[in-house]
Amino acid sequence: MADKPVLSDPITLRLPLDILEDIEKIAETADRSRSWVIVRALKYYLMAEGAEMLSIRRGLEDAEAGRMVDAEELFAELDRLNREAAA
Template sequence: MSTRTVTAHIPVELAEQVDAYANKLDRPRGWIVKQALQNWVSLEERRHQMLLEGLKDIDEGRVVDHAEIVVWAKTLGES
């Protein structure tokens, strides 16, 4: 796999936290950053997919009226 260097300015406190985890896990700092970026990209891809699914539900009429949700919400916490 080919790689590319990416540079980012981050707060000192965050850099220190990354260094601490790198030491704790006995991994290079770059490994920690790579894992974090992979997780973030995966999360963003999932959020986008969920957004598309929600828009499809709306287009296909699979919605619940706001008034029904309000009535339901008022019952929460009741015994």
């Protein structure tokens, strides 16, 4: 059995009424709470678009901290590795 996640304090969220209606219909159909539906939707968002944004942010943070490789050096290393693999 998986451990239950640590939850935050409650938050307040205003939603367009049409979205709230859909959330309520889904919750009722799935016999789940509105919170469950919203958390699940947020997880899917974070796995898709959110993950891409977080990756971009990590890249920017790496660049600002000087953690990067010159493109010419990278291509030279890849060429070297390809030559070694072909030999």
